[in-house]
Amino acid sequence: MSRPEHIPARLILIVGSLTAFGPLCIDMYIPALPRIGVDLHSSASAVQFSLTATLIGLGLGQVAIGPLSDRFGRRRPLFLGLIAFVLASAACASAPDVVVLIALRFVQGLGGAAGLVISQAIVRDLYSGVAAARFYSALMLVTGLGPILAPQVGALLLHLGSWRLLFLALALAGTILLAVAYLRLPETLAPDDRSSGRFVDTVRTMRQLAGDRHFLVNAIAGCLGLGTIFAYVAGSSFVFENVYGLSPQLFSLLFAANGLGLVAGSQINARIVHRYGSAKLVTVGLLMLATASLALLVMTVAHVGGLAGVVGPMFVVMTSLGFVGPNSTALAMHPFPESAGSAAALLGLMRFSLGAAVAPLVGVAGSHAVLPLALVMAGCGTLSIGTQLLFRPRDEPRLDPSQEPPLLQAAESGVDLAV
Numbered sequence: 001m002s003r004p005e006h007i008p009a010r011l012i013l014i015v016g017s018l019t020a021f022g023p024l025c026i027d028m029y030i031p032a033l034p035r036i037g038v039d040l041h042s043s044a045s046a047v048q049f050s051l052t053a054t055l056i057g058l059g060l061g062q063v064a065i066g067p068l069s070d071r072f073g074r075r076r077p078l079f080l081g082l083i084a085f086v087l088a089s090a091a092c093a094s095a096p097d098v099v100v101l102i103a104l105r106f107v108q109g110l111g112g113a114a115g116l117v118i119s120q121a122i123v124r125d126l127y128s129g130v131a132a133a134r135f136y137s138a139l140m141l142v143t144g145l146g147p148i149l150a151p152q153v154g155a156l157l158l159h160l161g162s163w164r165l166l167f168l169a170l171a172l173a174g175t176i177l178l179a180v181a182y183l184r185l186p187e188t189l190a191p192d193d194r195s196s197g198r199f200v201d202t203v204r205t206m207r208q209l210a211g212d213r214h215f216l217v218n219a220i221a222g223c224l225g226l227g228t229i230f231a232y233v234a235g236s237s238f239v240f241e242n243v244y245g246l247s248p249q250l251f252s253l254l255f256a257a258n259g260l261g262l263v264a265g266s267q268i269n270a271r272i273v274h275r276y277g278s279a280k281l282v283t284v285g286l287l288m289l290a291t292a293s294l295a296l297l298v299m300t301v302a303h304v305g306g307l308a309g310v311v312g313p314m315f316v317v318m319t320s321l322g323f324v325g326p327n328s329t330a331l332a333m334h335p336f337p338e339s340a341g342s343a344a345a346l347l348g349l350m351r352f353s354l355g356a357a358v359a360p361l362v363g364v365a366g367s368h369a370v371l372p373l374a375l376v377m378a379g380c381g382t383l384s385i386g387t388q389l390l391f392r393p394r395d396e397p398r399l400d401p402s403q404e405p406p407l408l409q410a411a412e413s414g415v416d417l418a419v
Helices: 009-027 030-039 044-072 075-092 098-126 129-143 145-160 164-184 199-210 213-243 248-276 278-302 306-333 337-358 371-391 406-412
Strands: none
Touching: 009 044, 009 075, 009 098, 009 129, 009 145, 009 164, 030 044, 030 145, 030 213, 030 248, 044 075, 044 098, 044 213, 044 337, 075 098, 075 164, 098 129, 098 164, 098 306, 098 337, 129 248, 129 306, 145 164, 145 248, 199 213, 199 337, 213 248, 213 278, 213 306, 213 337, 213 371, 248 278, 248 306, 278 306, 278 371, 306 337, 306 371, 337 371
16 A cells, blocks of 8 residues: 555645635635725725624534535535535625625635535545644645635736626636536545434534544634634734735735745644644644734734734744644544544534634724734634643544545555546
8 A cells, every 4th residue: 555645636636625715715805805895885894794704604504514415425515515605706796785795705605615524524534643634734735825826816806806806706716616526526425434314313423523522622722723814814904904004915915925834834744743743733833823923912012013023923823823723623533534524514613603703803993903903813822722731631542644544545546536
């Protein structure tokens, strides 16, 4: 059998694109948030609530689609979600006011949730242990392009025309991904491994997940860490454009630079996780995150460092999440190979519920304040490492790279998994 670190490039690209698709619908329109507020005559908080609606949709959609994918397989629920995403994106382009935009963004989030939850379930179908952590890190090389390229594309479209072009571009991207997934994405959940699909079974599985300490601690610590991203995404355009006077194009360059930090952290993690283990590396990442977010708060309160005092800590925060994201996900998902869809769904619900909660908080003081963003990021960073250090089980399992489901062995031996 091939070495477990070998990952088929085609599978990385397809699954990575699915993982990136939900966040893409957020990152691409971040430079347009101030302009949307002006065009629709809405406050910063109201426009940010369109982001909150998307996050709620992404969370609730995963809860619905995850168990469905455990019952019907991964492909059919994925296709339905992508179709909903395409239709909602096209409708967003003609939204007459912020209320309609918020409602359509919720539907868009529901559809985009399919890519998020099913991509994680596909990884768990094929990989486990350290191999899964490596795959999640490899995915971040693809998904990390979202924060790098999406704002650039958004800024370019804003330069060419209205913010409505962004949603038309998302509809086109969704259509292309739907076609590629239909033609090239394998079905990774065999019929014999599918659940009965009864509602009572879904509830029982969710209760089991919520009561498992290994899942809960890793999920909560990871979610709080990723909460800093949601705060950053919701507030960074207002901070850099309104407070520091950057253009949408310059803001998108800063956003891209921080995305490079995320990619770099995830690739370093992929190279060393077999040596140090996911449990140690997620703790290191959370310590980096907490330190950098607290430094951002100190710089903001003391009014020192200027723009560099904000950009520097944010870059370290994004780099640290390259360690937090893959390892916390692998540790949380590891004990549940038979219910990977439900586990990914609950994990996604927790992440995006937190994101929906923090997104409006960064705009409570208006669109010209840095302190709320710094407070939210520091709070999430401190709570995340506190959860990990205080409540992590002492018998945390060591992820074994030799634990590989049969489909992984087929993929690594060159078997064509395409349908």
